[in-house]
Amino acid sequence: MYQASLTLSTKEEKLRQFPPRPLVADEETENQVVNLYPEQKRQRILGFGGAFTEASAVNYMALSPGRRQELIEAYFGEEGAHYSLCRMHIGSCDFSTREYAYTPPRERDMGRFSLGHEEGCVLPFVRDALRRAPGLWLFASPWSPPYWMKTTGRAQRGGKLSPEWADSWCDYVAAYLLAYRQRGVPIQGLTVQNEPKATQTWESCVYSAQEESELIQEHLAPALDRAGLSDIRLMVWDHNRERVYERARDSFRNDFARQRVWGVAYHWYSGAHFQALDLTHEAFPDKALLQTEFCCGLGKDPLTGFDSALRYAGDLIDNLNHWSNGCVDWNMVLNLEGGPYHDRDSGCLAPVLVDAANDRFHLTGAYYGMVHVSRYLLPGSTRIGVSCYRDALKAAAALNPDGSLGCALANTAETPLDVNLRLEGLRYACTLPPRSLASLRITKG
Numbered sequence: 001m002y003q004a005s006l007t008l009s010t011k012e013e014k015l016r017q018f019p020p021r022p023l024v025a026d027e028e029t030e031n032q033v034v035n036l037y038p039e040q041k042r043q044r045i046l047g048f049g050g051a052f053t054e055a056s057a058v059n060y061m062a063l064s065p066g067r068r069q070e071l072i073e074a075y076f077g078e079e080g081a082h083y084s085l086c087r088m089h090i091g092s093c094d095f096s097t098r099e100y101a102y103t104p105p106r107e108r109d110m111g112r113f114s115l116g117h118e119e120g121c122v123l124p125f126v127r128d129a130l131r132r133a134p135g136l137w138l139f140a141s142p143w144s145p146p147y148w149m150k151t152t153g154r155a156q157r158g159g160k161l162s163p164e165w166a167d168s169w170c171d172y173v174a175a176y177l178l179a180y181r182q183r184g185v186p187i188q189g190l191t192v193q194n195e196p197k198a199t200q201t202w203e204s205c206v207y208s209a210q211e212e213s214e215l216i217q218e219h220l221a222p223a224l225d226r227a228g229l230s231d232i233r234l235m236v237w238d239h240n241r242e243r244v245y246e247r248a249r250d251s252f253r254n255d256f257a258r259q260r261v262w263g264v265a266y267h268w269y270s271g272a273h274f275q276a277l278d279l280t281h282e283a284f285p286d287k288a289l290l291q292t293e294f295c296c297g298l299g300k301d302p303l304t305g306f307d308s309a310l311r312y313a314g315d316l317i318d319n320l321n322h323w324s325n326g327c328v329d330w331n332m333v334l335n336l337e338g339g340p341y342h343d344r345d346s347g348c349l350a351p352v353l354v355d356a357a358n359d360r361f362h363l364t365g366a367y368y369g370m371v372h373v374s375r376y377l378l379p380g381s382t383r384i385g386v387s388c389y390r391d392a393l394k395a396a397a398a399l400n401p402d403g404s405l406g407c408a409l410a411n412t413a414e415t416p417l418d419v420n421l422r423l424e425g426l427r428y429a430c431t432l433p434p435r436s437l438a439s440l441r442i443t444k445g
Contacts, residue, residue, distance in 0.1 A: 002444050004421070004428045007376075009368050009437045011306035023426035023442070033387075034395050036407065036423045040385025043281075045398055046137060046288070046325045047084030048316070048374035050075070050332035050351065052129075055095035055340050057121035059333040062356035068128065071352060071361055075332065076133040081351075081371045084133065084379035085326045087292060088126070088187065090142040090176050092155070093194070094202035095331055098342050099155055101146040102176065108168045113175045115183070126185050135379070139189030140176065141238060141265075141292070143203035145169045150205065158199030158206050166215065170223035177229055188231070191238040191265045191292060192216060198239065202342075209250035212236055213257035221260055233262035238292055240270040245279040252284060263288030263325070268315060274322040281323035288325045295330035296366060298338040298347045303362050306435065308349055312369025313410045313437050317396040320373075320383055329370060333361070368437065376406035376439040393417055393432075405442040411435065 006018040050056075060068060074080040092099045100117045103110060115123065130136055144155040149169050152159030161169055177187050192215065196207040207215065216234060224232055236257070237247040244266045252258040264280060264287055277289055294315065296308045316327050334350040341348075351367035354360075373396070377383075381398035384405075388395045392413035398406050411417045411432040421428040423442065432438050 002423060002426055002442055004440045004442045006430055007372070007439045008432070009309065009372060010433050011304070011435070014363075014368055015371065021428065023421075023423060023428045025425060026420075026422075026427035027425055029420050029422070029427055031389070031420075032418045033389050033420045033422050034393070034409070035387040036397050036405065036421065037385035037387075038399055038405065038423075041399070042383040042385070043323050043325055045320070045377055045379065045381045045383060046290070047379035048081070048327050048370060049083040049086040049136075050329040051087040051089070051293070052122060052126050053089060053093065053095040053331050054097055054118070054122055056331045056333040056350070057125040058097060058340060059335050059354040059356065060125045061121045062354060063361065064359050067359055067361065071333070072128050072132050074352070074363065074367075076129050076136070078375075080375070081367065082375045082378065083129075084135065084374075085137045085328055086129070087328050088122075088138060088140040088180075089194075090140050090173060091144065091146065092203055092342070093143040094200070094341060095339075096342050097340055099203070103146070103172065105146070105148045110171055110175045113172070113179065115176075115179050123183060123185070130185065137189070137379075138185065138187045139191065139233070139235070139292075140187050141191040141194045142173065142205075143194050144205045145172070155203045156201060158204050160206055160211075161215070166219045167223070170215070170219040171227075173220065174223045174227035174229055177232065178227055189233040189235060189262070191235045192220065193238060194293075195239045195267070196237070197243070209236075209247055210254070213251050213254035216260060217254060217256040221256070233288075234260060235263045235265040235288075235290065235292075236261055238265040239267055241266045241268060241273040241276050242270045243276075244273070244289075245276045245283070248280050248284055248287070261287070263290055265290050265292040267292065268294040272318070274318050277319070277322040277324060289323055291319050291324055291327040293328065293330050296349045298349050302336075302338075302349055302353060302364055306365045309365035309369040309372075309437060310410060310412055310435060312366050313372050313408065314394050314412060316369070316373040317394040317408055317410060320377070320396040320398075321386070329366070372410075372437040372439045373408045376408055376441055378402070378406065381406065390417075393419070403444070407440040407442065409438040409440075411438070
């Protein structure tokens with residue numbers, strides 16, 4: 001016998017839990033059905049999470065120790081968002097308090113490499129998360145080499161890595177990974193470059209697919225090997241979905257990169273393009289697909305709005321249904337103004353916004369959008385086949401390592417939707433309010 005526990009969120013009420021109910025035998029219902037097919041196994045889900053930006057760490061550390069513990073539980077606890085996959089930035093990024101580097105200018109041998117700028121905020125935040133979630137899978141991304149390694153002589157506004165600094169840059173990246181490992185932070189993955197096609201006003205660096213692959217072959221992989229970091233899982237691209245297929249195609253024309261690279265990373269900022277994920281998976285089924293960044297604008301009602309909840313959950317569901325192995329949000333924690341941000345005023349939303357003056361934090365709609373997927377489709381789960389009766393209702397489901405089945409639903413319609421969840425000739429009936437999120441945990445016993 002199967003039974004299902006339903007959790008429901010609307011703009012007015014969040015994470016309302018309903019008592020478990022058994023699924024009932026029903027071979028006759030033909031309408032308003034969401035089918036679940038456990039025998040149709042798809043990709044393994046690595047997990048969900050956010051980024052340990054310096055801005056997030058500054059806001060986290062502005063809270064009292066008790067509030068920090070509550071925030072860690074909200075993100076990493078089993079009854080919170082159950083985050084299992086998180087990103088870190090190598091050197092400064094747009095959500096740093098200032099531009100910084102880990103070595104003095106023009107040093108090549110890493111003899112004075114130091115994480116000093118990050119030891120006061122970033123390192124404590126990550127360590128607290130690891131204490132709560134010791135299995136947390138971390139990966140890192142550079143926004144730019146230090147200014148003296150660039151063709152433009154500055155970290156911001158694009159430019160390229162100077163060829164004469166390529167070896168030193170890759171040694172610098174390896175030194176970063178080693179420094180964090182030595183401090184008990186086991187970073188396991190690495191994207192070669194954040195947004196390598198973008199010339200941003202903040203830290204940025206441009207690579208073609210060929211340049212990225214050649215950097216891996218000639219400089220980065222050898223540097224990692226010399227440092228005893230051959231286990232690092234490399235990812236290419238780390239930019240928008242619209243070009244994910246051609247970037248993977250062009251990168252993997254390099255046979256060395258094709259063999260050495262573990263996955264393809266991408267962002268959401270230029271539209272849906274979920275078919276591009278299908279094309280990439282079909283061409284390179286052995287490569288992981290990870291959405292490594294997404295976020296919404298702060299909006300006019302950041303503490304009470306529900307649009308971000310629907311957008312986040314809907315996007316997570318669509319990613320999973322097009323072969324993504326996991327999704328990582330951008331900043332985990334910002335202040336009420338969406339910062340700090342060293343380049344300009346940000347206006348970015350985070351799932352958690354901190355009011356440091358009053359020692360409290362607010363869970364935004366984006367948080368609930370994450371929770372309705374991340375708490376129920378667990379790390380190590382396997383996505384299963386789903387079919388759904390209308391486009392306004394999004395659905396994804398997975399078999400969890402504990403034997404339960406998790407299902408996430410997003411009703412994006414302006415009207416209530418009746419749902420008959422059908423599993424192996426059994427049915428669970430519920431009604432989803434307009435613009436609502438629902439999650440089910442189905443167990444057999």
